[in-house]
Amino acid sequence: xxxxxxxxxxxxxxxxxxxxxxxxxxxxxxxxxxxxxxxxxxxxxxxxxxxxxxxxxxxxxxxxxxxxxxxxxxxxxxxxxxxxxxxxxxxxxxxxxxxxxxxxxxxxxxxxxxxxxxxxxxxxxxxxxxxxxxxxxxxxxxxxxxxxxxxxxxxxxxxxxxxxxxxxxxxxxxxxxxxxxxxxxxxxxxxxxxxxxxxxxxxxxxxxxxxxxxxxxxxxxxxxxxxxxxxxxxxxxxx
Amino acid sequence: xxxxxxxxxxxxxxxxxxxxxxxxxxxxxxxxxxxxxxxxxxxxxxxxxxxxxxxxxxxxxxxxxxxxxxxxxxxxxxxxxxxxxx
Amino acid sequence: xxxxxxxxxxxxxxxxxxxxxxxxxxxxxxxxxxxxxxxxxxxxxxxxxxxxxxxxxxxxxxxxxxxxxxxxxxxxxxxxxxxxxxxxxxxxxxxxxxxxxxxxxxxxxxxxxxxxx
Numbered sequence: 001x002x003x004x005x006x007x008x009x010x011x012x013x014x015x016x017x018x019x020x021x022x023x024x025x026x027x028x029x030x031x032x033x034x035x036x037x038x039x040x041x042x043x044x045x046x047x048x049x050x051x052x053x054x055x056x057x058x059x060x061x062x063x064x065x066x067x068x069x070x071x072x073x074x075x076x077x078x079x080x081x082x083x084x085x086x087x088x089x090x091x092x093x094x095x096x097x098x099x100x101x102x103x104x105x106x107x108x109x110x111x112x113x114x115x116x117x118x119x120x121x122x123x124x125x126x127x128x129x130x131x132x133x134x135x136x137x138x139x140x141x142x143x144x145x146x147x148x149x150x151x152x153x154x155x156x157x158x159x160x161x162x163x164x165x166x167x168x169x170x171x172x173x174x175x176x177x178x179x180x181x182x183x184x185x186x187x188x189x190x191x192x193x194x195x196x197x198x199x200x201x202x203x204x205x206x207x208x209x210x211x212x213x214x215x216x217x218x219x220x221x222x223x224x225x226x227x228x229x230x231x232x233x234x235x236x237x238x239x
Numbered sequence: 240x241x242x243x244x245x246x247x248x249x250x251x252x253x254x255x256x257x258x259x260x261x262x263x264x265x266x267x268x269x270x271x272x273x274x275x276x277x278x279x280x281x282x283x284x285x286x287x288x289x290x291x292x293x294x295x296x297x298x299x300x301x302x303x304x305x306x307x308x309x310x311x312x313x314x315x316x317x318x319x320x321x322x323x324x325x
Numbered sequence: 326x327x328x329x330x331x332x333x334x335x336x337x338x339x340x341x342x343x344x345x346x347x348x349x350x351x352x353x354x355x356x357x358x359x360x361x362x363x364x365x366x367x368x369x370x371x372x373x374x375x376x377x378x379x380x381x382x383x384x385x386x387x388x389x390x391x392x393x394x395x396x397x398x399x400x401x402x403x404x405x406x407x408x409x410x411x412x413x414x415x416x417x418x419x420x421x422x423x424x425x426x427x428x429x430x431x432x433x434x435x436x437x438x439x440x441x442x
Contacts, residue, residue, distance in 0.1 A: 023343045058409070
């Protein structure tokens with residue numbers, strides 16, 4: 001707080017004042033607005049049972065009615081991880097920055113790691129029945145691997161090739177499923193599998209499979225991202 | 240009743256934002272950022288949006304703060320643990 | 326004007342946005358700049374979802390096959406799907422920005438934006 005009192009240039013104070021005035025005028029304007037009517041949301045909710053037998057309306061919006069946005073989001077994630085891989089040096093011998101020698105941590109994580117992976121797979125697979133889906137479950141699986149890096153350090157080696165191959169295959173499978181639907185029904189990323197009954201596990205056609213491939217791809221990507229961040233060159237830090 | 244709860248959560252968020260920016264150590268800011276994500280999760284749950292609450296809990300609070308913390312460890316490299324000034 | 330939820334949401338989220346924007350311009354440490362950016366984004370997500378909420382509406386998920394999707398009882402699902410995508414994009418941007426910060430520290434041994442040469 002001391003550095004704040006010494007040298008705040010006048011320019012910053014003037015800009016803050018202008019921002020506050022704009023904010024307050026926006027408040028007075030928006031305070032009189034009502035929440036917008038849900039016209040397209042209402043139509044989607046009415047169509048939901050008939051076109052996709054999905055119990056979770058948000059999943060059907062993400063993976064069927066607006067599936068092109070999900071394709072764009074996967075591309076953005078892939079580009080970000082690709083950019084990180086270009087900035088980080090690839091060293092021959094690397095050491096983990098998070099690692100501390102601790103036996104209690106090892107025993108605890110030995111018990112927790114299968115449970116976390118199981119929980120992540122459960123959330124990916126039940127994306128169409130309860131809140132969840134590919135993105136949430138994928139990051140949960142990646143956090144399980146982060147715990148492994150924390151406890152074991154150099155002794156836990158994830159081979160970079162297998163994780164990259166898994167990520168590429170699930171990304172390609174997402175696009176191939178979309179192209180099959182384009183060939184069959186003239187709708188990209190549409191529905192080509194039989195719809196089951198609602199609230200059963202085998203329901204909602206190809207929404208479950210699209211979300212499954214998204215979940216696998218996100219989990220592999222976030223694991224690779226974390227592995228890039230925690231590498232440091234052996235020989236620094238006096239080791 | 241729910242109005243009071245939502246108002247109380249927003250007041251806590253404002254106090255957290257001011258606290259994040261006026262502490263001297265950056266490690267304190269990252270830990271308070273975890274708390275910001277947690278209260279955001281409760282707010283999304285009160286707005287009847289369970290999907291967004293789960294996503295914010297896992298990604299917006301968990302992974303975001305972990306990435307920030309790993310960067311902080313890498314920037315202040317010292318031998319045993321990290322003692323720092325801002 | 327009466328105190329309802331939409332007024333509280335608007336005022337609260339814009340105060341958080343203004344405070345974090347002000348400190349984003351003042352602070353010099355690189356990490357604090359990106360923390361403030363994340364807080365500003367998060368406040369806008371709260372405003373977006375909070376302004377589509379009316380009282381006593383449920384989430385758009387059904388539990389057994391006897392229920393049905395009723396637009397007068399359920400919240401709009403489209404904004405929630407959009408915010409889900411945007412949260413993932415926000416963390417992608419944060420991860421890329423952190424890699425730039427690490428590289429900048431390696432090259433010039435400086436973590437503030439005081440002297441950019």
